Amino acid sequence: MRRIRILVAYDGTDYCGWQIQPNGITVEEVLNDKLSKLTGEDIHVIGASRTDSGVHALGNVAVFDTESPIPPERLGYALNQKLPEDIVIVRSEEAPLDWHPRYQKQVTKTYEYHIYNAAFPNPLKRRYSAFVSYPMDIEKMRKGASFLVGEHDFVSFCNVRTNVEDTVRRIDGIEIDKKGEDITIRVTGNGFLYNMVRIIAGTLIRVGRGFYIPEKVKEILDVKERTKAGVTAPPEGLVLVEIKYDCQGLEGRE
Amino acid sequence: MRRIRILVAYDGTDYCGWQIQPNGITVEEVLNDKLSKLTGEDIHVIGASRTDSGVHALGNVAVFDTESPIPPERLGYALNQKLPEDIVIVRSEEAPLDWHPRYQKQVTKTYEYHIYNAAFPNPLKRRYSAFVSYPMDIEKMRKGASFLVGEHDFVSFCNVRTNVEDTVRRIDGIEIDKKGEDITIRVTGNGFLYNMVRIIAGTLIRVGRGFYIPEKVKEILDVKERTKAGVTAPPEGLVLVEIKYDCQGLEGRE
Numbered sequence: 001m002r003r004i005r006i007l008v009a010y011d012g013t014d015y016c017g018w019q020i021q022p023n024g025i026t027v028e029e030v031l032n033d034k035l036s037k038l039t040g041e042d043i044h045v046i047g048a049s050r051t052d053s054g055v056h057a058l059g060n061v062a063v064f065d066t067e068s069p070i071p072p073e074r075l076g077y078a079l080n081q082k083l084p085e086d087i088v089i090v091r092s093e094e095a096p097l098d099w100h101p102r103y104q105k106q107v108t109k110t111y112e113y114h115i116y117n118a119a120f121p122n123p124l125k126r127r128y129s130a131f132v133s134y135p136m137d138i139e140k141m142r143k144g145a146s147f148l149v150g151e152h153d154f155v156s157f158c159n160v161r162t163n164v165e166d167t168v169r170r171i172d173g174i175e176i177d178k179k180g181e182d183i184t185i186r187v188t189g190n191g192f193l194y195n196m197v198r199i200i201a202g203t204l205i206r207v208g209r210g211f212y213i214p215e216k217v218k219e220i221l222d223v224k225e226r227t228k229a230g231v232t233a234p235p236e237g238l239v240l241v242e243i244k245y246d247c248q249g250l251e252g253r254e
Numbered sequence: 255m256r257r258i259r260i261l262v263a264y265d266g267t268d269y270c271g272w273q274i275q276p277n278g279i280t281v282e283e284v285l286n287d288k289l290s291k292l293t294g295e296d297i298h299v300i301g302a303s304r305t306d307s308g309v310h311a312l313g314n315v316a317v318f319d320t321e322s323p324i325p326p327e328r329l330g331y332a333l334n335q336k337l338p339e340d341i342v343i344v345r346s347e348e349a350p351l352d353w354h355p356r357y358q359k360q361v362t363k364t365y366e367y368h369i370y371n372a373a374f375p376n377p378l379k380r381r382y383s384a385f386v387s388y389p390m391d392i393e394k395m396r397k398g399a400s401f402l403v404g405e406h407d408f409v410s411f412c413n414v415r416t417n418v419e420d421t422v423r424r425i426d427g428i429e430i431d432k433k434g435e436d437i438t439i440r441v442t443g444n445g446f447l448y449n450m451v452r453i454i455a456g457t458l459i460r461v462g463r464g465f466y467i468p469e470k471v472k473e474i475l476d477v478k479e480r481t482k483a484g485v486t487a488p489p490e491g492l493v494l495v496e497i498k499y500d501c502q503g504l505e506g507r508e
Contacts, residue, residue, distance in 0.1 A: 011377040056378055086377045123265040123340045124310055124382055124493070239378070 001065055004072050005095035006045075006079075008060045011086040013127050013236065017053040018060070027051075027087060031062065034082040038075075039068040048101035048243050049109070052195070054235030056128065059090070059242040061101045106246030108172065108188055113201035114237045115183040122181070129182070130201070130237035136208035138178050144207035144214035145174035145185070148200060153224055157200055158193035160226045167193055176204070183208075186241075195232050202231035255319055258326050259349035260299075260333075262314045265340040267381050267490065271307040272314070281305075281341060285316065288336040292329075293322040302355035302497050303363070306449070308489030310382065313344070313496040315355045360500030362426065362442055367455035368491045369437040376435070383436070384455070384491035390462035392432050397468035398461035399428035399439070402454060407478055411454055412447035414480045421447055430458070437462075440495075449486050456485035 008027070016024035020032075028045060035043035048061040070078055076092030083089070114129035116122055121131045148157075148171050155167040171189040178184075185201055203220065206212040262281070270278035274286075282299060289297035302315040324332055330346030337343070368383035370376055375385045402411075402425050409421040425443040432438075439455055457474065460466040 009374075009377050011380070058376070058378070085375075085380055088375050088377050090374045120263075120344045121339075121342050122312070123263050123342050124312070126265070126339055127381070128378055 001067055001097070002072065003063050003065050003095045003097045003099060004075055005061065005063050005093055005099065005101070006076060006089050007091040008047075008062055009058045009088045009090050010056060010060070011127070012051060012054050012056045014086060015053070017051055017055065018047050019050040024053075027060075028062075030083065030087060031079075034079060035064060035066075038078055038082060039066050039070075041066055041068070046101060049240050051240055052235055052238075055238045055240070056236075057240040060240055061243050061245075063095055063099065063101055065097075101243075104245050108190055108244045109192060109240070110186065110188045110242040110244075111192070111197045112239045112241050113185040113187070113197060113233060114239070115185070115201075115205065116181055117178075117183050118181040125182075127236055128239075130205075130234050132183075132205055132209065134209035136178075136183060136205070137210065138176055138183065138208065140210070140214050141176050141183075141185075141204045141208040144204055144212070144217040145176060145200075147214075147218040147221060148174060152221055154193055154196055154221070155224050155226055156220045157196045157203070158226060159195040159199070159232065161194060164193065169193065169196070174200075195227075198233045198235070198238055199227055199231055201233035201237065205233060206231065255321055255351070256326065257317050257319050257349045257351045257353060258329055259315065259317050259347055259353065259355070260330060260343050261345040262301075262316055263312045263342045263344050264310060264314070265381070266305060266308050266310045268340060269307065271305055271309065272301050273304040278307075281314075282316075284337065284341060285318075285333075288333060289318060289320075292332055292336060293320050293324075295320055295322070300355060303494050305494055306489055306492075309492045309494070310490075311494040314494055315497050315499075317349055317353065317355055319351075355497075358499050362444055362498045363446060363494070364440065364442045364496040364498075365446070365451045366493045366495050367439040367441070367451060367487060368493070369439070369455075369459065370435055371432075371437050372435040379436075381490060382493075384459075384488050386437075386459055386463065388463035390432075390437060390459070391464065392430055392437065392462065394464070394468050395430050395437075395439075395458045395462040398458055398466070398471040399430060399454075401468075401472040401475060402428060406475055408447055408450055408475070409478050409480055410474045411450045411457070412480060413449035413453070413486065415448060418447065423447065423450070428454075449481075452487045452489070452492055453481055453485055455487035455491065459487060460485065 018027045020029050031045045045062040045064045072094040076089035079089050116125040116129040117132045151170040169191050175186040272281045274283045285299045299316040299318045326348040330343035333343050370379040370383040371386045405424040407422050429440040
């Protein structure tokens, strides 16, 4: 028996997220199905990040156990032959049998939130960015974002459905870049609450278009109340870019 | 009766190209259908560029005639309400009744061909770029492209199915840029033969990966023989970016 660690990229548009659920097809389900066919075993992957419906990933991490004689490094290639085009195994390798993608200490995750900011939507951007037609002030967004960096109780930036008890997280940095009509919010931290990055993005979009002053971000953080609906930015703009484990092994995308 | 000129952007992935044909849905057909519903008339658009199946556009141009009382500038907004997400009217305006998008002199067209060049495919790029896993030498591609600039008989760079008699065209410039894993070939000229940009892209990809030396491009140009299949790059990488008319009016994307 070996434990195999895989780095998984996917276009989340046509999936009901990572985690298996009764109402639609998920990335986890497709991986289990194709891996089971490939190995002839009953395979169940365990994912690092259970991304939401419509959210994308370039570097999600998962593990599974197998008796397969296929060398660990070749399993990714073999699996890619069976997977649909919108899921790609970027790397596969052997991991210690007790290595679990969600129970490692010293993890940093990086997400990007993409915005297409122009007078008209661009049909080539619609699957991978949120469309904002209002003019956006990037400097104000950066100022607003600066209040979030550091260790804080982010309870105001999580969905009311969150049931975790500890809502303190550390954000290491938020970079906001604009190239032409494309705005990218890049957030790195040690963990994120449910919908946290999308609520941060939704809030910073409001700052960018002048609906909130930048200091409103600090005010929301300080009030420590679970967010009511309305500022969660849509899923298509979100990409899980990288999960960095402090231990040996899989560190992001090649 | 008024003639309305529209600037049309579309994701060509799910269309059998621009021009109406019996085997699948086309952009022209969707526009005719939605415009006819919007105006209550039997509308037939005339497009500037009959892009191929799977090819995208940010700035295709079309005209149609209507008695509709909707102001010309508002027709685009009204039509966008009815169109699927993958077709967007970026602008609409009145044009002279004799203005035809294919019979104007002094036109320049710009196409971009997008390549994703990495060890593994990226599921977020697959709809809008060709995947090339071989290392690519951009300087060699630029050198190869330089032989194509100017007025030439491009018969070697058109598909065997082409039936035009005059195969002389002028290429004003070919820019090749690389940002991370994204390579863009941007070609501007006064007109393009059937599949010409995709054959240029396919040829330059061979130069980039070292399969052809750059001088091979000049050799292919000089031999003046209709291309046999094999170097036409796939449609998903191609975007019609802009059509510039020297007369007044619609000049590219806002």
